[in-house]
Amino acid sequence: MGIFDFFRKKKQDGDSPDELPPPIDEKQEASKAALLELGTRLSAGNVQIVAEIKLAIEQPLEYFNTWEDRLINRGIDSPIDDQPWISLVDALAEDQLAFEVDWKEASDTIVWATRKLLDRKQFTVPESVLIEVENEDSLPTNEVLQMLRDNLEKFGVTLAFMDIDSDSYVLITVRSDEIESLQALASKAGYGIVDDFP
Numbered sequence: 001m002g003i004f005d006f007f008r009k010k011k012q013d014g015d016s017p018d019e020l021p022p023p024i025d026e027k028q029e030a031s032k033a034a035l036l037e038l039g040t041r042l043s044a045g046n047v048q049i050v051a052e053i054k055l056a057i058e059q060p061l062e063y064f065n066t067w068e069d070r071l072i073n074r075g076i077d078s079p080i081d082d083q084p085w086i087s088l089v090d091a092l093a094e095d096q097l098a099f100e101v102d103w104k105e106a107s108d109t110i111v112w113a114t115r116k117l118l119d120r121k122q123f124t125v126p127e128s129v130l131i132e133v134e135n136e137d138s139l140p141t142n143e144v145l146q147m148l149r150d151n152l153e154k155f156g157v158t159l160a161f162m163d164i165d166s167d168s169y170v171l172i173t174v175r176s177d178e179i180e181s182l183q184a185l186a187s188k189a190g191y192g193i194v195d196d197f198p
Contacts, residue, residue, distance in 0.1 A: 032057050034188035039088050049091040056087035085191050089162055089170050096120045103167040107136045107144045117173040125155045145197040163192035
């Protein structure tokens with residue numbers, strides 16, 4: 001029996017391609033792992049946040065049904081590919097570890113949101129740093145954010161945003177020595193954390 005006859009016989013014996021396990025997509029698995037790790041590092045110990053991301057990855061329909069109201073508020077009316085990233089954003093916002101501000105937001109609202117983020121992470125910066133920015137009503141939102149980011153950086157805190165391809169900024173505060181590794185994880189997951197406000 002030749003080698004081709006052997007493989008033909010194996011196929012006839014029932015080893016059809018349909019019975020083989022699907023191949024593991026290593027890039028996709030790495031992306032999921034990176035997103036879960038990112039959730040762990042941004043969640044300040046809240047295991048519920050990571051559980052929500054895991055549900056969004058593994059059971060997208062169940063996640064959608066559980067958080068339908070939250071998703072519909074974002075204009076999402078069925079499960080989407082980006083649902084795990086959105087689940088991380090929404091879970092962080094629910095726990096006041098992220099705040100979403102409009103692209104055209106007042107400086108006092110931006111500073112209020114940043115204060116909440118700093119308090120939630122127990123970061124201490126001089127109040128004068130915030131007050132200086134709070135009164136910059138004449139500046140565009142992105143310039144207010146950049147000024148605030150630059151001021152906080154002097155005290156080892158980075159103000160950044162999670163990119164959700166929207167006309168809003170999902171603000172987070174992290175230790176400055178963590179930002180590059182967090183950005184690397186986000187990139188590996190296929191998304192972005194930006195620490196510059198163009």
